[in-house]
Amino acid sequence: MFKTVNALVLREVRYKEADRILTLLTDTDGKLTVKARGALRKSSKTAAATQQLTYSEMTLFGNRGRWTVNEASVKEAFSGLREELERFSLGAYLAECMEAFSVEEQPEPELLQLGLNCLYALSRALCPAEKIKAAFELRLMCxxxxxxxxxxxxxxxxxxxxxALSLDRGQVCCGACGYAVGERADLTGGALEAARHICTAPAKQILSFQIGDDALLRLSDASERYLLRRAERGFSTLDYWKRIRNTSGT
Ligand SMILES: [Zn+2]
Structure with missing residues (x-):
């Protein structure tokens, strides 16, 4: 059985000599694990389209619940991510989050749209990386x-x-009332305004807000800690991005 999907490659793992095992987020089937035979061979026609953080049209062949890539062509390469390790590593974190918060074979078109929009903004450096990260994390939680x-x-x-944002309760409160809500992340008025925008704006406008540097730092800290609390795990890609970021001194 053949089917054609549009898919974002969240993760690729080398398998045997020249194969790749891919974790995809597809438009019609949600998260899928597929094999791309020979994708690492120099002559492979699917090499570019099966790279991590590439959005591709793929024809898949299914046999007894296992999927293999038959054909693949690149729709959006996000080439700006490949020009800078810091950007790519943040993209990999977004992908790891999408993998963690999605379910196999359950269509999640809004999640795919969020990922594509944020990777596009990151690839083109349309706004600061911290802003894209915070908007992605909060909207993903929604x-x-x-x-x-x-x-x-x-x-x-x-x-x-x-x-301040109560991390356990997922509710906002005054600084002075915070004693009653457990661990919390301090916001500013500007950070709260931005968070409200991210949670309620139409999908294509989640990055269309103005925010000062201090407010962005608070927003970024709050959204990250809120996500980590809900995920109940760490993300190696997030740790890696922070190391790269500190090394490059930006
Ligand atoms: Zn209060």
Missing amino acids: LSGYAPELGRCAVCGKEPQEP
């Missing part, structure tokens, strides 16, 4: 059923003053 409640303070019910 798509995964963990949308934080960013309205009134969870404790006193007023518009939050010196706002």
Whole structure:
């Protein structure tokens, strides 16, 4: 049985001499594990289209629940990611998050769209990496059923003053009310505004907000810790990106 899908390659693992095992996020079938035979051979026609962080049209052949890549052509190579290790490593973190928060063979078109939009912005350096990362993390939480409640303070019910995000409860609160909500990440007024935008804007506009440097630092810290809390695991790609970032001094 053959089928054609549009797929983002989340991960590739070398297998035997020249094969690749791919973890894909597809438009019609959600997350899929497929084999690309001979993809590492120099003569391979599928080599480019089966690389990690490439968006490709693939014809898959299925036999007893196992899928093999029959043909593949690149739709979007995100070539800007391959020009700079720091950008690529952040892209790999986004991919690891998509893999962690998706389910095999369950279509998640909004997740795929989020990933493609953020990788595109990262590849073209349309805005700071921290901003793309924070928007991706928060929006991913919304798509995964963990949308934080960013309205009134969870404790006193007023518009939050010196706002903070409760990591356990996923609710915003005032700095002064924070004693009641467990571990929290401090925000600023600007960071809270940006978080509200990311959680409610149409998919294509999640990066269309202005934010100051200090607010972005707070937002980035809060969104990352909130995601890690929900994932209940670490991400080696995130640790790697931070090491690269510190080394390059930006
Ligand atoms: Zn309060």
